[in-house]
Amino acid sequence: MWPVIWTAVRTYAPYVTFPVALVVGTVGYHLEWFIRGSPSLPKEEKSISELREDRRLEELNGSDVTQVRSLKDKLEFAPRAVLNRNRPEKS
Known part of the structure; x- marks a missing residue:
């Protein structure tokens, strides 16, 4: 008789455990809400x-x-090797 019961429990386990887990989760959620408040x-x-x-x-x-800085002034802070490569030197 026990093998038949264990086979039935093993076969229908998802159908039994889901509602049980749903009830336990709902009760736990509402219990925590009651203890902690809303x-x-x-x-x-x-x-x-x-x-x-x-x-x-x-x-x-x-x-x-x-009052903003001139673009010419901003170029002075760039490296000379990059921007002044093809420009004539300032006097």
């Missing part, structure tokens, strides 16, 4: 790009945005 939504944090934009806006807040 689930609160996590505080939304800003992404790194949003933090960077905020920081740059704060930096620009006190400065005059119409």
Whole structure:
């Protein structure tokens, strides 16, 4: 008789274990909700790009945005070997 029972349990195991697991999971979820209280939504944090934009806006807040450096001045900070290769030397 035992071999017949074990064969039936082995055959129908997925049909038995799924409802049992579903009931255990539901009871555990509601028990945890009851103990901890209602689930609160996590505080939304800003992404790194949003933090960077905020920081740059704060930096620009006190400065005059119409005063920019000339492109000629910016070229002086580039390596001479790359940009001044085909230019005549400045006097």
